[in-house]
Amino acid sequence: MKSTKRKVLIIIWKLLFQVPKSIWFLISIGVLVSFALIWYSIYLAINIFFEKTPAYGGTLREGFYQPIDTLNPFLAEKSSEKTLINLIFDSLIRPDGKGGYEYELAKSITKINQGLAYEIELKDAYWSNGNKINADDVIATFNYIKKYSNGDLYEMFKEINFEKIDNYRIKVSLPIKDNYFIQKLSFVKIIPYKIWSRYEPAEWKSKEADLISVSSGPFIFNRKYTKGDIEIYEFIRNPFYQPQPYLDKVLIYVYSDINKAYEALKSKEIDALGGIKPTYFLSISPRSFKVYKIIIPRVIGIFFNSGKVKSIEKINQLKKYLNRDEIIKETFEEFAEPSFGILSPSIAKIYKLGYEKPKNEIINANLDFSDTNLIVPDNFYFQKIGIYLSKVYKFKIKLESLENIINSIIPEKNYEALLMGISYNLPPDLSFLFNKNSNLNLTNVEDIEISKIIQEMKTGDENKFYENLENLNKKIQERLPVVFIGNNYYPYILPQKLKGFDIQYLNSPEEKFVKIEKWYINERIKW
Numbered sequence: 001m002k003s004t005k006r007k008v009l010i011i012i013w014k015l016l017f018q019v020p021k022s023i024w025f026l027i028s029i030g031v032l033v034s035f036a037l038i039w040y041s042i043y044l045a046i047n048i049f050f051e052k053t054p055a056y057g058g059t060l061r062e063g064f065y066q067p068i069d070t071l072n073p074f075l076a077e078k079s080s081e082k083t084l085i086n087l088i089f090d091s092l093i094r095p096d097g098k099g100g101y102e103y104e105l106a107k108s109i110t111k112i113n114q115g116l117a118y119e120i121e122l123k124d125a126y127w128s129n130g131n132k133i134n135a136d137d138v139i140a141t142f143n144y145i146k147k148y149s150n151g152d153l154y155e156m157f158k159e160i161n162f163e164k165i166d167n168y169r170i171k172v173s174l175p176i177k178d179n180y181f182i183q184k185l186s187f188v189k190i191i192p193y194k195i196w197s198r199y200e201p202a203e204w205k206s207k208e209a210d211l212i213s214v215s216s217g218p219f220i221f222n223r224k225y226t227k228g229d230i231e232i233y234e235f236i237r238n239p240f241y242q243p244q245p246y247l248d249k250v251l252i253y254v255y256s257d258i259n260k261a262y263e264a265l266k267s268k269e270i271d272a273l274g275g276i277k278p279t280y281f282l283s284i285s286p287r288s289f290k291v292y293k294i295i296i297p298r299v300i301g302i303f304f305n306s307g308k309v310k311s312i313e314k315i316n317q318l319k320k321y322l323n324r325d326e327i328i329k330e331t332f333e334e335f336a337e338p339s340f341g342i343l344s345p346s347i348a349k350i351y352k353l354g355y356e357k358p359k360n361e362i363i364n365a366n367l368d369f370s371d372t373n374l375i376v377p378d379n380f381y382f383q384k385i386g387i388y389l390s391k392v393y394k395f396k397i398k399l400e401s402l403e404n405i406i407n408s409i410i411p412e413k414n415y416e417a418l419l420m421g422i423s424y425n426l427p428p429d430l431s432f433l434f435n436k437n438s439n440l441n442l443t444n445v446e447d448i449e450i451s452k453i454i455q456e457m458k459t460g461d462e463n464k465f466y467e468n469l470e471n472l473n474k475k476i477q478e479r480l481p482v483v484f485i486g487n488n489y490y491p492y493i494l495p496q497k498l499k500g501f502d503i504q505y506l507n508s509p510e511e512k513f514v515k516i517e518k519w520y521i522n523e524r525i526k527w
Contacts (some may be wrong), residue, residue: 006316010120015176016115016457017160020456021437025241026254029440030190033253034213036322040303041441047168047271049406054246054499054500054518054520055246055247055520055521055522056246056248056520057246057247057521058164058247058522058523059247059249059250059370060247060249060250060251060271060272060495060498060519060520061251061253061269061274062250062251062252062262062270062271062273062274063252063253063254063255063261063264063265063272063273064080064252064253065254065257065258065260065268065358066079066254066255067080068080068081068231068233068252069081069083069307070205070208071084071085071088071206071207071208072212073083073085073135073189073191073214074114074144074145074148074149074201074204074210075204075205078477079156079509079510080254081508083510083512083513084221084233084235084252085216086143086189086510086511086513087187087217087235087250087513087516088212088215088216088217088219088220088221088235089189089190089215089216089217090104090105090125090189090190090216090263091105091185091186091187091188091189091190091312092105092106092120092184092185092186092190092460093109093183094180094186094189094340094511094514095108095186095505095506095507095511095514095517096428097502097504097505097506097514098350098425098495098505099347099351099426099502099504099505100350101182101183101186102145103123105122105123105124105125105133105138105190105216106120106121106122106123106185107121107123107124108121109121109182109185112143114177115174115178115179115358115410116173116174116177116464117171117172117173118143118173118174118181119165119169119170119171119172120138120169120170120171120172120260120388122134122135122138122167122168124242125216125242126216126240126241126404127192127214127215127240128214128215128216128220128238128240129192129214129240130240131192131194131214133190133192133216133483134167135164135166135167135168135169135170135189136164136167136193137168137190137382137413138162138190139164139170139382140191140193140196140197141188141191141193142157142162143158143162144191145157145188145477147159148201148446152187153187153188154413156184156187157188158268159175160172160173160174160175161173164237165252171461173391175278175338176459177458177459178458178459179458179459179460179462179465180425180427180429180458182433183426183427183429186507189224190216192214192215192216194205194286194289195211195213195214195354195474196211197414198210199426201461208524210293213527215238216238217238217241218237218238218241218245218516218517219235219236219238219245219247219250219353220235220236220238221233221234221235221238222234222235222236222327224409227253230254230255231253231254232251232252232253232254233251233252233254234249234250234251235249235250235251236248237249241517243429243517245364245516245517245519246500246517246518246519246520246521247520247521248319250360250488250516251512253269258275261273262276262280265284265289265493266284271288271362271494271495271498272492272493272494272495272498273291273493273508274491274492274493274512275489275490275491275492276493277380278333278335278491279333280393281472281491281493285494287496288495288496289492289493289494289495290494290495290496291491291492291493292491292492292493292494292503293335293490293491293500294362294490294491294492294503294504294505294506294509294512295344295347295487295489295505295506296423296487296488296490296505296506296508296509297423297424297426297428297505298421298422298423298424298487298488299342299343299421299422299485299487300381300382300419300420300422300485300486300487301419301420301422301483301484302318302374302389302417302418302482302483302485303411303418303420303421303443303481303482304416304417304443304481304482304483305417305418305443305444305481306418306443306444306445306481307330307413307444308415308416308454309481310372312370312481312511314367314369315483315526317367318367318369318393318483319340319483319484321367321391322483322484322485324338324339324340324486326386326388326467327385327485327515328390328485329383330388331388331488332381332488332489333386334488335467335491336486336487336488336489337487337489338486339482339484339485339486339487340477341474341476341477342428342430342472342473342476342477342484343473343488344486345486346505347426347428348473350426350469350505351466351469351470352425352466353466353469353473354470368393368394368396369389369393369394369395369417370395371396372396372416373395373396373398373415373416373417374386374389374390374395374396374397374414374415374416374417374418374419375398375400375405375409375417375418375419376398376399377399377400377401377402377405377420378399378400378401378402379402379421381488382419383399385419385485386419386460386470387473389419392393395417403421405418406439407478410439410442411439413444418442421488422440422442422485422507425507426507427469428471429457429458430454430476431454431458434446434450434451434454435445442482443481443482445479445481447475447479447480448476449475449479450472450479450480452473453468453471453472453475457469458527490506492509492510492512497521497522498519498520498521498522499516499519499520499521499522500518500519500520501519502515502518503515
């Protein structure tokens with residue numbers, strides 16, 4: 001038996017030596033490739049495991065290109081300031097990043113008395129000094145708004161009463177039913193009453209360091225320092241925030257303009273930046289950075305002043321034949337979508353609304369608007385759209401500053417046509433566009449049928465809200481002298497190693513730090 005086995009081995013050995021060298025070469029290559037694939041599979045498996053396993057630690061460095069003068073939630077006006085306030089102060093409700101809302105400081109919100117009142121119960125949440133957030137803090141916050149604010153928040157809450165039930169429950173009474181009430185709560189940052197009650201509003205600027213020393217958000221303001229001509233704001237993890245944020249720090253580098261912020265991103269002085277032009281993305285390494293497209297509820301359109309319209313028929317033709325795809329491609333590349341109504345396809349998708357793209361029989365249709373003056377904001381994107389409209393449709397373009405357009409041209413209705421972008425919130429509240437006294441009634445029309453639908457959406461049956469919204473979208477397109485063009489996305493660049501970012505929709509870029517407590521750094525394994 002042993003002899004037989006030996007003979008077999010000898011035969012096999014002799015056969016191996018008879019194999020041509022070319023075959024041996026192929027076998028060797030196959031073995032090496034097999035081992036390489038095995039090791040690469042192990043590498044991928046380990047990285048996938050670690051990528052899905054959040055770890056504590058790390059710093060996010062983001063560039064801003066707008067000055068920051070205050071972190072007081074009642075004084076902030078700039079987008080940069082409001083963004084950072086969202087980082088350090090919480091609301092009762094916050095956007096969920098999917099087009100809806102979720103609880104933040106609230107544990108529950110119960111509608112009572114057929115929507116004329118709500119009962120709010122607070123969760124177990126704490127200020128950064130360890131004190132528990134209570135009903136007094138909430139009531140004081142809204143009292144401050146009603147007493148000292150004169151902006152949009154004042155208009156939202158001036159007639160709403162907040163009453164303490166106990167330390168962690170509040171009753172809210174509304175003068176009329178408001179289907180947007182939950183949404184409105186997300187715009188208010190709750191402040192610590194015991195700290196703020198020490199000072200009068202006249203002292204807020206001089207005592208800001210004390211006022212913002214205690215906050216409720218996932219991060220707290222630690223210090224401001226300079227690096228050359230760059231201001232750096234340092235935010236550290238709030239030890240009393242639950243669940244604990246994974247990141248240790250967030251550093252905000254404030255540059256004098258967007259170009260310097262972009263150069264800092266390329267040199268990796270910072271690793272996050274938002275709102276830059278699509279052309280900048282060409283030189284950004286996809287190995288180091290990932291670009292997210294956040295959908296914001298807004299739309300760009302040509303708004304014709306109804307008091308100066310020369311031809312409704314020609315406007316209706318432009319609605320049908322305007323080559324929106326071409327405008328989007330030339331202006332925003334892939335960072336926008338065409339829109340034929342006030343709701344873009346992505347916004348309509350949130351509410352499962354039908355969205356049928358009109359069939360263009362004749363692109364551009366040789367329409368001539370050389371008898372129409374079009375006011376265009378002196379912004380990069382609007383200028384590009386204006387150039388296109390001038391070239392293809394012969395509009396007479398006049399560039400104006402956005403400040404002059406908002407403060408003078410629109411209120412005085414001193415325009416024939418206006419290229420403008422408008423923003424609204426989710427779910428859409430469009431009453432500001434059709435209020436006779438609103439500066440943003442850009443078509444200068446008060447349409448009774450449209451106004452009735454908007455009122456139904458606000459105070460009517462909630463079960464018919466989305467049906468009314470779809471009807472409103474159609475009526476605006478049918479009845480008003482406005483040609484919608486598209487919705488541009490908010491581009492947000494984050495490092496590839498940052499995980500946990502899961503935002504698709506926001507009311508505005510200022511909300512981008514929502515859920516930042518879930519972001520974490522994944523240091524991939526390197527062989």
